[in-house]
Amino acid sequence: MSSDKQNNVKEMARQNGIVQPLLTDFYQITMAYAYWKSGKVNDTAVFDLFFRTNPFHGEFTIFAGLEECLKFLENFYYSDSDIEYLKQTLPATVEYEFYDYLKDLTCKDIKLSAIEEGSVVFPRVPLLRVEGPLIIAQLLETTLLTLVNFASLMATNAARYRMFAGKNVSLLEFGLRRAQGPDGGLSASKYSYIGGFDGTSNVLAGKMFNIPVKGTHAHSFVTSFSTLDDIHSVSLRHADCSRQCDFLKMVLESRERISEILDVSPDEASDGELAALISYAQAFPSGFMALVDTYDVKRYNIQGLFRHGRHANGHSGYNSNCGSNGRSIRNISSIRSACGYSTFERTLRSGLLNFCAVAIALNECGYRAVGIRIDSGDLAYLSVLARETFKRVAEKFDLPWFAKLTIVASNDINEETILSLHEQGHSIDCFGIGTHLVTCQRQPALGCVYKLVEINGQPRIKLSQDVGKVTIPGNKEAYRLFGADGHALIDLLQRSSEPAPEVGQKVLCRHPFQESKRAYVIPSKVEHLYKVYWNEGRICTAPKPLAEVRDRVQSSLKTLRQDIKRSLNPTPYKVAVSDNLYNFIHDLWLQNAPIGELF
Ligand SMILES: Nc1ncnc2c1ncn2[C@@H]1O[C@H](COP(=O)(O)OP(=O)(O)OP(=O)(O)O)[C@@H](O)[C@H]1O
Numbered sequence: 001m002s003s004d005k006q007n008n009v010k011e012m013a014r015q016n017g018i019v020q021p022l023l024t025d026f027y028q029i030t031m032a033y034a035y036w037k038s039g040k041v042n043d044t045a046v047f048d049l050f051f052r053t054n055p056f057h058g059e060f061t062i063f064a065g066l067e068e069c070l071k072f073l074e075n076f077y078y079s080d081s082d083i084e085y086l087k088q089t090l091p092a093t094v095e096y097e098f099y100d101y102l103k104d105l106t107c108k109d110i111k112l113s114a115i116e117e118g119s120v121v122f123p124r125v126p127l128l129r130v131e132g133p134l135i136i137a138q139l140l141e142t143t144l145l146t147l148v149n150f151a152s153l154m155a156t157n158a159a160r161y162r163m164f165a166g167k168n169v170s171l172l173e174f175g176l177r178r179a180q181g182p183d184g185g186l187s188a189s190k191y192s193y194i195g196g197f198d199g200t201s202n203v204l205a206g207k208m209f210n211i212p213v214k215g216t217h218a219h220s221f222v223t224s225f226s227t228l229d230d231i232h233s234v235s236l237r238h239a240d241c242s243r244q245c246d247f248l249k250m251v252l253e254s255r256e257r258i259s260e261i262l263d264v265s266p267d268e269a270s271d272g273e274l275a276a277l278i279s280y281a282q283a284f285p286s287g288f289m290a291l292v293d294t295y296d297v298k299r300y301n302i303q304g305l306f307r308h309g310r311h312a313n314g315h316s317g318y319n320s321n322c323g324s325n326g327r328s329i330r331n332i333s334s335i336r337s338a339c340g341y342s343t344f345e346r347t348l349r350s351g352l353l354n355f356c357a358v359a360i361a362l363n364e365c366g367y368r369a370v371g372i373r374i375d376s377g378d379l380a381y382l383s384v385l386a387r388e389t390f391k392r393v394a395e396k397f398d399l400p401w402f403a404k405l406t407i408v409a410s411n412d413i414n415e416e417t418i419l420s421l422h423e424q425g426h427s428i429d430c431f432g433i434g435t436h437l438v439t440c441q442r443q444p445a446l447g448c449v450y451k452l453v454e455i456n457g458q459p460r461i462k463l464s465q466d467v468g469k470v471t472i473p474g475n476k477e478a479y480r481l482f483g484a485d486g487h488a489l490i491d492l493l494q495r496s497s498e499p500a501p502e503v504g505q506k507v508l509c510r511h512p513f514q515e516s517k518r519a520y521v522i523p524s525k526v527e528h529l530y531k532v533y534w535n536e537g538r539i540c541t542a543p544k545p546l547a548e549v550r551d552r553v554q555s556s557l558k559t560l561r562q563d564i565k566r567s568l569n570p571t572p573y574k575v576a577v578s579d580n581l582y583n584f585i586h587d588l589w590l591q592n593a594p595i596g597e598l599f
Pocket residue numbers: 298303306307311314315316317318375376377378379380381410411412413414417420421424
């Protein structure tokens with residue numbers, strides 16, 4: 001295949017295959033027919049796509065999904081089979097000329113302006129502005145919403161995990177198996193990466209979007225081995241020469257030595273687990289990363305006790321509620337009485353001992369192990385226990401790097417768990433996060449809407465009893481005004497006919513609906529938020545590559561004050577309208593609001 005063709009295939013692959021004009025609500029097509037039949041073919045409209053509330057009890061959102069929107073516009077046409085399907089689906093009374101009209105429909109007369117993908121954005125400020133023929137602009141609604149809503153929600157969720165995890169911890173997305181279907185899983189991987197995750201376990205996402213693919217192994221790998229007899233080969237080739245080492249013998253010898261250092265008996269470690277770890281190390285001698293909790297106390301049938309006693313309030317006993325060994329005395333004693341031996345002594349005893357034995361033997365063969373994953377129990381406590389173990393082995397074997405082995409933690413981790421673990425203190429280097437991240441469990445939808453704000457040059461306002469739902473009419477521009485300290489201060493919406501605010505010039509910023517709320521701002525910097533991305537039938541501003549969008553998320557977040565980003569009770573960021581737009585909204589509101597009668 002020529003390299004052009006290969007690039008083409010790669011480009012196509014980056015596009016989500018199910019995104020096409022029929023991926024919409026039926027009512028868009030019935031409305032299109034009714035518009036067409038009522039002579040509105042030449043009407044022009046402006047639609048705003050925006051959300052009303054930030055997700056996750058936060059005060060910011062990350063805008064994502066723009067690249068997919070542009071690809072959708074680029075490829076928008078009804079195929080013959082689409083038209084055939086519509087003929088069967090719409091009533092027989094629909095005139096045939098309508099299908100001829102649909103057949104020729106493309107986005108050539110649409111103009112799409114948008115905020116840069118990866119930017120922090122706020123309620124009411126349109127993320128996309130779609131201008132053009134009413135019928136086609138209307139037909140785009142559902143697909144644009146589905147492309148922006150989940151992408152932005154995911155990117156925001158991931159950015160929050162990134163922010164609360166801190167920059168010294170890596171984050172891996174492990175969610176595919178628990179995601180909302182294959183497309184949910186794929187999108188989750190893509191937008192988690194944009195939001196600041198370092199890698200994904202999703203191989204297709206890695207291939208399609210060039211995201212680093214990472215992973216460890218599952219419990220099933222460990223439990224598939226029963227005894228040392230299950231080891232296929234006892235040898236491993238030395239890293240520096242072709243010499244075959246008697247790897248099994250080396251591991252068993254190192255296990256003896258380490259068990260003395262750790263003051264545990266090798267008899268208590270599982271041989272099946274050791275066989276599994278040896279086999280994994282033989283397959284990946286330079287990337288040895290082992291799951292070490294398969295044969296911990298959790299697998300000895302006392303799970304119920306452990307769970308109810310310890311995490312009832314979402315906190316571990318470590319540090320807060322602990323005895324001299326760092327565990328909750330109540331839980332330790334209840335587990336002791338249940339199983340007749342000390343949990344503390346037993347915890348990770350098998351896994352850590354076996355891991356260290358294999359890692360030391362690998363070292364003797366010229367390889368460095370990577371680390372461990374813990375997937376159950378008190379992650380703060382167990383990570384500290386593992387780090388202490390590594391330090392002891394590092395010292396005894398005079399291998400300083402051993403103390404710094406990577407500790408990955410997984411198991412139902414969410415934002416609160418990360419904050420709580422940080423509060424307690426832990427030794428985790430990397431979180432593997434699935435369910436809560438990809439399903440956005442804390443808030444499963446963003447709630448972007450697509451509202452008509454102008455028709456044939458005339459502004460449109462949608463009134464509501466709920467003032468928060470009143471739309472801001474007309475064709476508008478949005479500006480971000482920065483304060484003297486360089487932070488973003490306020491987003492300002494103006495009518496498109498108004499001159500842009502200028503640096504150093506006082507601007508009156510008004511709350512869109514509350515008359516008394518207003519402030520003067522003298523911006524130190526003004527950022528025009530919209531660029532035209534699609535016009536005259538083509539992409540006129542190229543969307544940025546994924547890695548640049550990812551950087552944009554971090555640089556854009558840096559412009560926000562810390563209090564806007566904090567987890568608990570963050571300060572709202574201000575979104576305002578110009579004085580001119582304020583008066584325009586309220587005049588139109590009065591014109592459109594019916595005057596009631598009292599009897
Ligand atoms: N130190 C900690 N502080 C707060 N939360 C923690 C801590 N350690 C673990 N967690 C969280 O507590 C929950 C523990 O879940 P659970 O009680 O089901 O235990 P488990 O170890 O997963 O048990 P099982 O193996 O039976 O599923 C997980 O959501 C995990 O992320």
